[in-house]
Amino acid sequence: MTDAAHSQAAVAAAAPGPLPLRRSLALSFVEKYALLLLALAGSMVLGRLLTPAETGVYSVAAVLAGLAQVLRDFGVGQYLVQEKDLTPAKLRAALCVSVGSAWTLGLLVLLAAPPLAAFYQAQQLRPVLQLLALNFLMVPFTSLTVSMLRRQMRFASILLVNAAAACVQLACSVWLAWRGWGSLSLACGAAAGSAAALLASVALRPAGLPWLPHWRGAGTVLRYGGYAAGGGLIDQAGVAAPDLIVGKLIGVAGAGIYGKAQSVINLFNQAITSAVSPVAFSLYAAQARAGQDARAAYLKTISCMTALAWPFFAGLGLMAQPVVRLLYGDQWDATVPLIQVISLGAALYSMFSMARYLFLAGGHVREQARLDAMSVAVRIAAVLLAAPFGLDYVAWGLLAGALGRSWFTWRCLARLSGLALGPQCAAVARSAVLAGLSSLAPLAARMTLPSGPFQLLAAGAGGLLLWVAGVLWLEHELAAELRRMQGLLAGHRWRFWKVN
Secondary structure (H helix, E strand, O other), rough: OOOHHHHHHHHEEEEEOOHHHHHHHHHHHHHHHHHHHHHHHHHHHHHHHOOOHHHHHHHHHHHHHHHHHHOOOOOOOHHHOOOOOOOOHHHHHHHHHHHHHHHHHHHHHHHHEEEEEHOOOOHHHHHHHHOOOHHHHHHHHHHHHHHOOOHOOOOHHHHHHHHHHHHHHHHHHHHHOOOOOOOHHHHHHHHHHHHHHHHHHHOOOOOOOOOOOOOOOOHHHHHHHHHHHHHHHHHHHHHHHHHHHHHOOHHHHHHHHHHHHHHHHHHOOOOOHHHHHHHHHHHHHHHHHHHHHHHHHHHHHHHHHHHHHHHHHHHHHHHHHHHHHOOOOHHHHHHHHHHHHHHHHHHOOOOOOOOHHOOOOOHOOOHHHHHHHHHHHHEEEEEEOHHHHHHHHHOOOOHOOOHHHHHHHHHHHHOOOOOOOOHHHHHHHHHHHHHHOOOOOHHHHHHHHHOOOOHHHHHHHHHHHOOOOHHHHHHOOHHHHHHHHHHHHHHHHHHHHHHH
């Protein structure tokens, strides 16, 4: 057997059979909730240690570096997950593309730091960007390993990599912020987290994964990655544009307020979407590689997503002020009206948030890039028109952008996947009833209790009880999972009493 054949056999042997879907989702949720709890703890501490201006400087720097981060592996991660015939030669080519693009972009971020600091009239932006440029040296090797682990649905290993990075980043950021490093504390924490992720990924890398890149075969990766990275860059530009526009037209303090509002909105993405999306993408890709139809799985996914998203955003809109004060303190009260408007758009788009992974798994990478381009153009135009009038108008501009993106996505679903609006509305109908029912508790708490932690506790506990009752009453897709969890807990209690 040749060396190449030996290597290919090693890669195949290292790939375990797919985990059951429930276990994969459970591991993914454990990962995201662990990271969310760490992020919340860090936000609560850092929100009290750093001023809005210091937070705004890092927000602008992180957004600028984030635009480059999208291109760092040039779509290599998505390529590795969806590629049907993955050989060692293709892995080396993928590593070559990832290293070349990431290191080039890191150099560009480093060189662009001085002029960007001058453009935003914030000299502290320069060292923050220079520190963030260090991440580009380490990320390619980590991302290759994590992509292979995701392809193999080894979510326990991904949990360890991301948990190591999050713990180190949090500890470093909080300690330096307490020591008075300001916005630099967040940049140093990000660099330390990337280093921790690299070390963890080396320890957990699958057998047969190459260490050295090679240019042969890179053209195939580049052709796929060009559209994937282009679409991702356009999508990230839509995410980044409001921060950059607000930072320039309103100021870095305004960017800090807007960034905090978005961090509250992103709690759902961190807790739910980011846990479901990698499993959904792996599932859709596996079905596409096997020649199966993923539409039924997609409709079930959006039914479950909206059953979680719509009650969450309804409750968040009603309880925005106590949530903000609990997380960050009353110095961030200006974020409350922004959260209440932006949450409407986030709730609407949650119905279409999994469409991206359905398109990519089906090989529609060009169409996804076009969809991103149209959506981002509407979002940026709306924010540009709104920003001169203040942050509240920016929030309404973002809502208009979410409406446009949802409409474009629906049209693409009908054209590419044959999914008309009727089946999608039928899939989420019970979620709408569930959202209305579970919102009664936060609405009652807002009308009858003074603002504060007790009001938030009453709203959350009451909303959760109504949500569980509604899921069971409506026989939602999640009802079977709740009953299964109830059975597991009852079994554990019975074994506990037998032992004791």
